[in-house]
Amino acid sequence: MNKEKQKPIIELRDAWKTYNPDKVPVHALRGANLKIYPAEFVTIIGRSGSGKSTLLHLVGCLDIPTDGHVFLSQHDISTLTENELAQIRGRKIGFVFQQFNIMQNLTALENVMLPMAFLNTPYLERQRRSKVLLSLVGLEDRITHKPAEMSGGEQQRVAIARSLANDPDVVLADEPTGNLDSVTGDKIMKVFKDLHEKEKKTIIIITHDEDVAAYGERTVSLKDGLVI
Amino acid sequence: MKKDFFKIAIRNLKSRSLRSWLTIFGFVIGVFMIIALLSLSEGMKQVVMNQMKMMGSDTVMITPGDSDNLMNTMIGNMKISEENIKTIEKTNGVEKVIAYNWKGETMRYNGDKKTIIFYGLPLDTESIFYLETKFGIKVAQGRFPEKNKRELLIGPVVVKEVFPGIKIGDEAYIAGTKFKVVGIARAVGNKQDDSMVALDLDLFRQITGERKDAPMVVAIIKDGYDQKIVSDRIKTNLEETGKRQRGSDSPSFSVINSEKAMETAGNVLGTIQGVVFAIAGFAILIGAIGIMNTMYTSVRERTKEIGIMKAVGAKTTDISKIFLIEAGVMGLIGGIGGMILGVGAAKLSALALNSYGSLAIEAYVSPGMIIYTIVFAIAVGMVSGYLPARKAARLSPVDALRYE
Numbered sequence: 001m002n003k004e005k006q007k008p009i010i011e012l013r014d015a016w017k018t019y020n021p022d023k024v025p026v027h028a029l030r031g032a033n034l035k036i037y038p039a040e041f042v043t044i045i046g047r048s049g050s051g052k053s054t055l056l057h058l059v060g061c062l063d064i065p066t067d068g069h070v071f072l073s074q075h076d077i078s079t080l081t082e083n084e085l086a087q088i089r090g091r092k093i094g095f096v097f098q099q100f101n102i103m104q105n106l107t108a109l110e111n112v113m114l115p116m117a118f119l120n121t122p123y124l125e126r127q128r129r130s131k132v133l134l135s136l137v138g139l140e141d142r143i144t145h146k147p148a149e150m151s152g153g154e155q156q157r158v159a160i161a162r163s164l165a166n167d168p169d170v171v172l173a174d175e176p177t178g179n180l181d182s183v184t185g186d187k188i189m190k191v192f193k194d195l196h197e198k199e200k201k202t203i204i205i206i207t208h209d210e211d212v213a214a215y216g217e218r219t220v221s222l223k224d225g226l227v228i
Numbered sequence: 229m230k231k232d233f234f235k236i237a238i239r240n241l242k243s244r245s246l247r248s249w250l251t252i253f254g255f256v257i258g259v260f261m262i263i264a265l266l267s268l269s270e271g272m273k274q275v276v277m278n279q280m281k282m283m284g285s286d287t288v289m290i291t292p293g294d295s296d297n298l299m300n301t302m303i304g305n306m307k308i309s310e311e312n313i314k315t316i317e318k319t320n321g322v323e324k325v326i327a328y329n330w331k332g333e334t335m336r337y338n339g340d341k342k343t344i345i346f347y348g349l350p351l352d353t354e355s356i357f358y359l360e361t362k363f364g365i366k367v368a369q370g371r372f373p374e375k376n377k378r379e380l381l382i383g384p385v386v387v388k389e390v391f392p393g394i395k396i397g398d399e400a401y402i403a404g405t406k407f408k409v410v411g412i413a414r415a416v417g418n419k420q421d422d423s424m425v426a427l428d429l430d431l432f433r434q435i436t437g438e439r440k441d442a443p444m445v446v447a448i449i450k451d452g453y454d455q456k457i458v459s460d461r462i463k464t465n466l467e468e469t470g471k472r473q474r475g476s477d478s479p480s481f482s483v484i485n486s487e488k489a490m491e492t493a494g495n496v497l498g499t500i501q502g503v504v505f506a507i508a509g510f511a512i513l514i515g516a517i518g519i520m521n522t523m524y525t526s527v528r529e530r531t532k533e534i535g536i537m538k539a540v541g542a543k544t545t546d547i548s549k550i551f552l553i554e555a556g557v558m559g560l561i562g563g564i565g566g567m568i569l570g571v572g573a574a575k576l577s578a579l580a581l582n583s584y585g586s587l588a589i590e591a592y593v594s595p596g597m598i599i600y601t602i603v604f605a606i607a608v609g610m611v612s613g614y615l616p617a618r619k620a621a622r623l624s625p626v627d628a629l630r631y632e
Contacts, residue, residue, distance in 0.1 A: 062539060062625045083543045086625075090541015101536045101629070105239035110232070115540040117232040162540065 008035040009073060009169055009202055010059055012227075016067035017054045028054035030225035031068060038169065041196040041203045043216030051225040052206050053174070059204060060093050060172050061085050073169070090118050094163025098175035100155040102147050108134060108158045109143040115165040126165075133161040137191055153184035160191055170202045171195060177212055189215050233546070237554035240526065251522040252562045258515035259566020259605055260573065262508035263597075267574040269504050271592035273497045275418075280490045287362050288459050289484045290316060290445045290466075307441035308481070315469045316445060319462045321453035326350060326358055327442035329432060335425065336401040337391045344390065344425050346402065348432025351375045358448055365426070370396045370411030375428055381411040385422040402427075403435045459483045515562065516612040523555050523616035534620050535628025544621040551617035552610050559609020563602045 017029040028051045036042050036059075046052045057063035058070045064078045064085075071077070072088060080088065094115075095101075102111045112130035121129075134143050137157040147155050156176060163171050173192065177185030193215060195201045205212060213219045221228050241248045292306035308327070317325045329348045334341055349359060356372050359365045365381075373379030380400065387394055394400070398409045407427065415422050433440065449458050463483045484492070527534070534547055574591035 057626050060539070062629070083545075086538060086541055086543045089539060089625075095539045097629075101532070101539075103236070103533055103536065105236065105243050110235065114232065114537070118537075118541040118543065118546055123231060166541070 006037050007074060008071070009038045010034070010036040010204075011071040012055075012058065012065075012068070013071070014068035015058060015065040015070055017051075017058065017063070017225075018066045021066065027225055029058070029065070032222075032225065032227045034059075034220060034227050036170075036202065036204060038202055039196070039200045041193070041215070041217045042205070043213040043219045044204065044206045044222055045208065045210065045213040045219055046206075046222030047208055050222045052208070052222055054225075055222060056172065056174050056206050059170075060095060061089050086118075090115055091166055092169045094165070094168040094171045096156070096159050096163050096171065096173035096176045098178040100147070100152070100159045100179070102155055102158050102162065104147050107144050107146055108139060108150070108154075108161075111147075111158055112161045112165055115162060119166055121166075130161070130165065133164050134158070136164070137161045151184075152180050153187060156180060156184075156188050157191065160188070160195075164195070164199075164201075168201075170204060173203070173205045175207055175209075176205060177209070178207075185212070233550045233553055234557075236550050237557060240530065240554055241557060244526070244529075247522060247525075248558065251518045252558050252565065254518035255512075255515035255558065255562030255605070255609070256565040256569065258508070258512035259563050259601065260570040261511040261566075262505075263567055263570025263593075263601060264573045264577070265504040265508050266501070266597070267571065267591045267593045268577065269497070269501045270597075271574075271578060271590040273494075273501075274590060274592050276493050276497060277490060280486055280493060285455050285486060286449045286451075287486070288447045288449060288455065288462065289489065290447060290462060291443070291482045291484065293480060293482060307439075307443055308445050310440040311473075312466055312469065312481075313442065313445055315465050316447055316462055319447075319458065319465050321450050321458035321461060322447045323450040324354060324358060324448040326355055326363075326446045326448070328429065328444065328446075329438055329442050330424075331432075331436050331438065333403050333436065335391075337394055337398065340391060342390055344386070345420075345423070346432060346436070347424050347426040348429035348436075348438070349426050351428045362446065362448065364416050366414040367411045368414035370409075373410055373426070373428055376430060377428065378405065378407045378431065379410040379427065380407045381413055381426040382409055383413050383422040383424045384415045385419060386425060387412055390423060405435050455485045455487075459485045459488075512608060516608050519555055519558050519562075519609055519612035520616060522558070523551060523613045524619070526554065527551065527616045527620040530620075531623060531628050531631040534623050535625050535631065538623070538625035539629060547623075548617040548621040551620050552613050555613020555617070556606045556610040559605045559607070559612075560602065562609070563605025566605070567598060567601055 012032050012034040014031045014033060015029055016027065016031055019026045019028060032051070032055065034055075044052065044055060054063075058065055061072060061077050064070065069076050069078065072092065077085060077088070089095075103114065106114065109127070109130050112133055113126040116126040116129065131140070131143060134140055137160050139154060139157050139161065142150060142154060147158070150158070160171075171192070176192070177188055180188060189212060192203050192205065196203045205216065207213055290308060292308055313325060313327050316322060328350065330345055332343050333346050335344045349355070349365075351373060352375060367381065368384065370381075373381055382394065391400075394409060396409050396412065400407055400409065413422070413424070413426075432438065447458075447462060449455055460483075463481060466481045466483075537547060571591070571593050574593070578591040
């Protein structure tokens with residue numbers, strides 16, 4: 001693969017993130033550099049405290065760097081307003097979290113429909129697409145269930161279906177198997193693998209688990225706020 | 229897109245239903261107060277205005293004292309002297325003067341003693357015509373008492389409640405004098421008027437010892453004369469007579485035509501309604517603070533969900549909309565609940581007032597009032613939810629997601 005000729009979908013250029021800058025500054029990222037290309041399956045591995053969460057926030061446009069740049073499709077996210085960032089997250093990035101983070105009061109179907117609601121997709125279209133996505137992750141007979149009525153693995157599948165709702169460029173997962181037993185975890189990782197191979201999605205998985213990291217085509221290590 | 233927001237807001241309310249209902253209940257009390265008090269005071273206004281309208285455009289009421297100070301007139305025991313009554317009669321444009329008087333006296337019937345308000349009315353044929361047409365005093369059964377005869381016309385409430393069973397032909401004693409019941413008046417729908425007992429004015433004066441003056445006089449205006457002009461003329465004449473007799477110490481009079489009376493009554497009622505509004509306003513304020521409190525709690529409890537929604541693309545306006553809908557729905561339910569309870573309570577208390585009290589008040593509820601109140605309730609809910617919603621919308625997604 002000749003990736004150097006492609007333009008990266010996400011690029012961190014000398015990105016710094018400093019918390020508490022006035023009192024006791026904590027440098028979570030110290031000039032990290034990273035390029036992720038379209039349709040890549042990248043795993044980012046690091047111990048706790050290595051800056052994983054911070055990296056996730058920047059890559060996911062949930063936060064902007066204190067210094068340096070983060071580009072998403074060649075746009076510097078530091079120049080965007082909060083609402084523009086929200087729109088970008090909705091359109092281009094699908095999140096999968098360790099704690100699933102699906103809405104407890106909504107059914108599986110409604111959870112998958114939610115990101116489309118924020119982009120004003122018509123109701124019937126949302127409903128149709130959500131059903132397709134839920135069957136893609138094998139939950140076609142669970143669509144009216146609420147999170148409390150589902151297992152952890154099922155909830156995570158809902159989260160994955162939701163991450164695909166707006167047909168994003170990138171699926172960004174943060175320890176997606178961290179709250180699951182290893183058998184369920186393997187199944188979830190296979191879902192990501194399928195998404196990458198069949199749907200040609202860019203997959204970024206952040207983890208501390210080497211077995212999970214091994215699923216990636218490319219693994220990046222993070223240590224003390226630097227990509228090595 | 230709104231549909232999902234409503235769904236989220238309503239599910240949120242349901243997921244903490246006890247707290248939601250308690251908050252709504254607090255708001256219900258506020259709306260209830262507004263509706264109950266407003267419909268009663270509006271009903272009172274209607275009753276008063278209707279009575280004023282009955283006065284018509286061809287009568288003028290003359291009372292002693294300034295109309296600016298109606299209380300003085302009512303309790304000051306001031307009278308219009310016989311001489312002044314004659315002055316009014318002589319005024320150009322006055323067709324007829326009806327002077328009447330009233331007093332509380334003991335009435336004895338069948339060994340039963342009750343205090344009753346007696347009306348001394350002029351009972352010549354012409355006066356009776358005006359009593360029927362201008363005062364609304366009509367006979368349902370029997371006839372009017374005759375002039376200078378010891379006869380009584382009694383109100384329907386007297387028959388029903390005061391002396392149950394009293395009928396035409398029965399005898400009753402007023403201040404030791406024997407009278408015969410000759411007529412029962414038709415109900416006018418106002419308990420005070422319907423409890424009256426009327427007799428000839430001259431006899432009234434004899435047995436009560438009242439002089440030939442009157443606390444209130446009604447002048448009937450001749451056809452083709454302007455009510456206002458005649459009113460002014462009466463006032464001028466009364467003042468001139470007064471000056472001639474007693475110099476600058478002459479008492480003042482109020483000449484009230486229907487327009488002026490409505491204006492005065494409107495002012496008094498307006499003040500009452502203002503006070504009612506203020507009380508109800510405080511009740512609503514407390515309810516609104518309840519909603520705000522609950523919404524702040526709700527925002528804090530759902531910080532993580534706010535983070536999730538922001539991560540999947542919710543803009544600040546989307547988040548605040550969801551919370552505003554939630555607060556608005558509480559306002560809506562509270563508004564409907566308060567409306568139902570308020571209208572019910574107003575109807576019940578009007579019923580109670582009519583049966584036990586002396587005032588015939590209708591609980592007045594218009595469709596406009598219902599719509600206005602519900603819109604108002606939703607608006608108050610949303611205003612109360614504004615600050616919490618803004619707080620929710622402004623949360624940073626990173627902090628919100630981290631919140632446990």
